[in-house]
Amino acid sequence: MIDLTYQTGNSILHRTKPVIKFLGLIFCSVIVLLSKNLLCTLISVSLITILMVFANLSIKEVFSPLKKFFFFLIMIFLMNVLFTNSDECLYSYYFICISEKGIEQGYNIVLHTLTITVLSSVYIRTTTSIEIMKGIESAMQPLRVFNIPTKDIALIMSIALQFIPVFFNDIERIKKAQMARGANFNRGSFLDRIRSVIPLVIPAFISAFHRADELSIAIEARGFQSDKENT
Amino acid sequence: MELELRNVTVSYSSAEKILDNFNLEVNKGLFFGITGKSGSGKTTLLETICGFHKPEMGQVLFNNQNIYEGKFDTVSFRKKVQMVFQFPENQFFETDIRKEIEFGIKNTTLSSEDLNRRVTETLQTVGLNDNETEELSPFALSGGQKRRLALACALVLQPEILLLDEPFSGLDNSGQNQIIKILQNIKTKGTTILMVSHDPNVLCEIADRIIVMNDGRIIKNEIPPIVYSDKQFCSQLGIGQPDTITAANLLDVNLNNDFTYENFITKLAEKLLLKNND
Numbered sequence: 001m002i003d004l005t006y007q008t009g010n011s012i013l014h015r016t017k018p019v020i021k022f023l024g025l026i027f028c029s030v031i032v033l034l035s036k037n038l039l040c041t042l043i044s045v046s047l048i049t050i051l052m053v054f055a056n057l058s059i060k061e062v063f064s065p066l067k068k069f070f071f072f073l074i075m076i077f078l079m080n081v082l083f084t085n086s087d088e089c090l091y092s093y094y095f096i097c098i099s100e101k102g103i104e105q106g107y108n109i110v111l112h113t114l115t116i117t118v119l120s121s122v123y124i125r126t127t128t129s130i131e132i133m134k135g136i137e138s139a140m141q142p143l144r145v146f147n148i149p150t151k152d153i154a155l156i157m158s159i160a161l162q163f164i165p166v167f168f169n170d171i172e173r174i175k176k177a178q179m180a181r182g183a184n185f186n187r188g189s190f191l192d193r194i195r196s197v198i199p200l201v202i203p204a205f206i207s208a209f210h211r212a213d214e215l216s217i218a219i220e221a222r223g224f225q226s227d228k229e230n231t
Numbered sequence: 232m233e234l235e236l237r238n239v240t241v242s243y244s245s246a247e248k249i250l251d252n253f254n255l256e257v258n259k260g261l262f263f264g265i266t267g268k269s270g271s272g273k274t275t276l277l278e279t280i281c282g283f284h285k286p287e288m289g290q291v292l293f294n295n296q297n298i299y300e301g302k303f304d305t306v307s308f309r310k311k312v313q314m315v316f317q318f319p320e321n322q323f324f325e326t327d328i329r330k331e332i333e334f335g336i337k338n339t340t341l342s343s344e345d346l347n348r349r350v351t352e353t354l355q356t357v358g359l360n361d362n363e364t365e366e367l368s369p370f371a372l373s374g375g376q377k378r379r380l381a382l383a384c385a386l387v388l389q390p391e392i393l394l395l396d397e398p399f400s401g402l403d404n405s406g407q408n409q410i411i412k413i414l415q416n417i418k419t420k421g422t423t424i425l426m427v428s429h430d431p432n433v434l435c436e437i438a439d440r441i442i443v444m445n446d447g448r449i450i451k452n453e454i455p456p457i458v459y460s461d462k463q464f465c466s467q468l469g470i471g472q473p474d475t476i477t478a479a480n481l482l483d484v485n486l487n488n489d490f491t492y493e494n495f496i497t498k499l500a501e502k503l504l505l506k507n508n509d
């Protein structure tokens with residue numbers, strides 16, 4: 001999970017202003033989502049290439065966060081290919097119909113997910129949590145007109161972004177500890193398997209609450225004031 | 232050779248080698264202290280021995296069998312080699328202490344009587360055996376008690392090798408001493424122990440050999456006096472020196488490689504007597 005946390009560095013992307021990075025991320029994601037097929041492929045490939053140059057990352061580093069999604073992406077693709085309804089089947093078997101439309105749809109969804117995941121992971125890896133918060137906050141500045149608590153929202157979003165990898169790291173650590181104690185996560189009947197996650201889930205929750213507790217104290221100690229208190 | 236690492240190289244996702252061509256032989260019944268700077272790969276070493284990081288190169292051999300080979304029996308291996316992680320109190324989940332300890336041996340062939348006896352014995356070993364404490368939830372224990380409970384969870388399996396990652400961190404002096412006593416006790420029963428620690432006093436007191444690590448390699452693998460008598464070496468690798476040595480150096484006392492407090496006091500007294508006689 002180390003790939004989804006901030007990595008110190010001094011690339012151009014590290015030094016870019018957080019607002020610009022955040023707006024850039026949103027902008028690129030929208031463009032990617034709006035385009036399709038060949039155009040989308042071209043955009044994605046060029047975006048990722050540019051990022052690799054600017055953030056000083058190798059292909060391996062750019063795609064490493066995807067390792068955990070790989071199975072998921074293949075599933076999405078297969079589901080689309082196998083279960084999209086179409087009149088023109090290239091190949092059919094009972095209710096399965098492999099059509100050009102299904103392949104196209106699967107390809108686009110996978111391409112979209114892949115590109116946006118890569119973009120976001122590069123963003124997270126080159127931006128500290130404080131910068132992420134500042135970036136989101138400044139980007140949402142215009143919304144203050146409507147009395148929306150942008151500062152709180154920014155804090156919540158940045159905590160969530162930072163918290164997810166920490167949470168996964170915790171689970172990974174607890175899993176190791178329980179396996180060392182003789183826990184077995186992939187054995188036995190269905191019921192056994194369900195029961196076997198208890199040693200994982202309870203400590204994970206306890207540690208998550210612990211962290212949330214510490215975090216809220218730390219945030220207060222560092223003098224954060226919510227929007228409401230400011231006004 | 233009970234445990235052997237041959238040319239083991241381990242890395243996480245990036246190219247950096249956390250263990251770099253690592254070689255180690257561990258004989259049965261010895262107590263190894265592992266020390267070295269933060270980030271030198273000590274935790275990774277223990278986890279690799281425990282079967283959590285498949286080496287890119289090299290082998291980890293337990294009784295001459297490669298533990299990362301496909302046909303290796305990992306389930307029974309896990310019972311023979313127990314690891315207590317740093318801050319193990321994060322792993323509790325049962326409603327009472329006995330259940331927490333039973334977790335590891337539930338799946339063995341022990342009868343429920345034997346199982347109960349085992350748990351009771353283990354509770355005695357770690358000194359949590361009074362009736363009041365046994366009733367408590369693991370979460371209601373004090374920091375030191377939690378640490379001893381975690382140790383009990385490993386000991387109940389009667390492991391041949393025990394791996395400990397900084398078992399003293401966050402404990403007060405009496406908590407630390409209790410753990411040391413337990414470790415000395417299980418050492419006499421012939422358990423092989425590998426313990427990561429930053430405390431030169433403790434390591435000097437209980438370890439048979441000290442392994443000094445730096446950047447994923449072994450810099451030194453020697454008996455404690457040889458490792459800790461070299462002041463420059465110790466400060467270079469950030470491992471510190473036992474208090475007795477520091478004091479002996481200040482007072483110009485020669486310890487002759489016996490760094491115990493008793494020896495220090497004896498030698499100091501001898502020196503003072505000599506001075507008075509002059």
Ligand SMILES: Nc1ncnc2c1ncn2[C@@H]1O[C@H](COP(=O)(O)OP(=O)(O)OP(=O)(O)O)[C@@H](O)[C@H]1O
Pocket residue numbers: 002243244249267268269270271272273274275276
């Ligand atoms: N899960 C992980 N993913 C990637 N890198 C890791 C991971 N765990 C540890 N590392 C890296 O491996 C190196 C060695 O870590 P390790 O935890 O083995 O050191 P250590 O000697 O136990 O340090 P300490 O004394 O601080 O506990 C460090 O540089 C660390 O950043």
Ligand SMILES: [Mg+2]
Pocket residue numbers: 273274275317396
């Ligand atoms: Mg460590």
